[in-house]
Amino acid sequence: MTIQILADSASDLSFKHYNEFNIEMVSLTVHLDGKEYEDGKTIEPKTVYSAMRDGKSPKTSQVSPQTFKSVFTTYAKANKPLVYIAFSSALSGTYQTAKMMEQEVKEEYPDAPIHIIDTKCASIGYGLVVLHAAKLAQNGASLEEIIEDATYQAEHMEHIFTVDDLEYLYRGGRVSKTAAFVGTLLKIKPLLHVEDGKLIPLEKIRGSKKVLGRMLELMEERGTDFKNQTIGISHGDVQDTAEKLASMISEKFGVAKENILIEMVGSAVGSHAGPGTIALFFSNKPNQ
Known part of the structure; x- marks a missing residue:
């Protein structure tokens, strides 16, 4: 029996991926202008970025308990x-909600073969873990193999990512008002990474031109075997910059362009990161 893979919209995968690899998806909610939207379904990321550029502050909420209960049942x-x-438990309550609903459903169906993995990953970093698992499922891998591999890929x-304006991170509670103000004045670009599922500042770069080069240096320091893995890039409505980073990766590490996945940061994650975000994802220990 083929094992079904379920992801949430914070994976920032496209409908093409969901369809091609038979991945089911549940949406986080985006709140904008007094309305609620389903991330990845009823609102385009560009709409969110345009609103943020106009000074609006979209909010997000986790996947609803009812949605999980319906799917699990x-x-x-x-x-x-x-x-x-699942999307990182340190960045959203979605994982915890799913665990609660799993428990409820298993009270009625104790032997229900439902399994939940906290990736502690976000955006296309999380999406790459999902794709890996979905390909295994399509190829007839066992439940144990899929769980083991997804856990490994996530770990x-x-x-490695940067944002265009510290103000967006300030609004999301990630940096102080002073840091955001000073950073904007000095044209400082923060580099961040994810550690145990949380966003952690890594260093500050003076001037945007140096950021992509520094991202490649960090990639070289932290990663390996780039030709034998899929590299992920996600962006906050800056396709040209994402493509420039992809070209730099191809040139420096010899990675084929078809092995670099570029997607826009979705509406939910983008509501916190903001327009101009550039994020780079790779495995530090590929397991083919």
């Missing part, structure tokens, strides 16, 4: 194996 009734690969996924 469907698979429990059919006794079909489901692996939900070794590196996130």
Whole structure:
């Protein structure tokens, strides 16, 4: 029996990926102008970025308990194996909600083959873990193999990213008002990474031109075997910059362009990171 992979919209994968690899997706909610939208379904990331450039502050909320309960119940009734690969528990309550609903559903269906993995990853870093698992599922891998591999991929996924304006991180509670103000004045670009699922400042770079080069230096320091893995790049409505970074990676590490996945940061994650975000994802220990 083929194992179903479930992801949430914070993976920033496209419908093409969901369809091609038979991945089911549940949406986080984006709140903008007094309305609620389903991330990845009923709102485009460009809409969110345009609103943020106009000074608006979209909010987000986790996947609803009802959504998880409905999906889990469907698979429990059919006794079909489901692996939900989740957005970092340190960045959203979505994972915890899923665990609560799993417990509720298993009270009625104790043997329901539902399994939940906290990736502690975000955006396309999280998406790459999901894609890896979905490909294994399509190729008939066992439940144990998929869970083991997804856990491994998540543990070794590196996130290196920068934002265009510290103000967006300030609004999301990631930096102080003073840091945001001073950073903007000095044209400081922060470099951040993800550690145990949390966003952690790495260093500050003076001037945007130096940032991409420094990202490549960090990639070289932290990663390995780039030709034999998929590299991920996500961006906050700056496709040209993302493509420039991809070209630099191809040139420096000999990675084929088709092995670099570029996607826009979705509406939910983008509501916190803001327009101009550039994020780079790779494995520090590929397991083919």
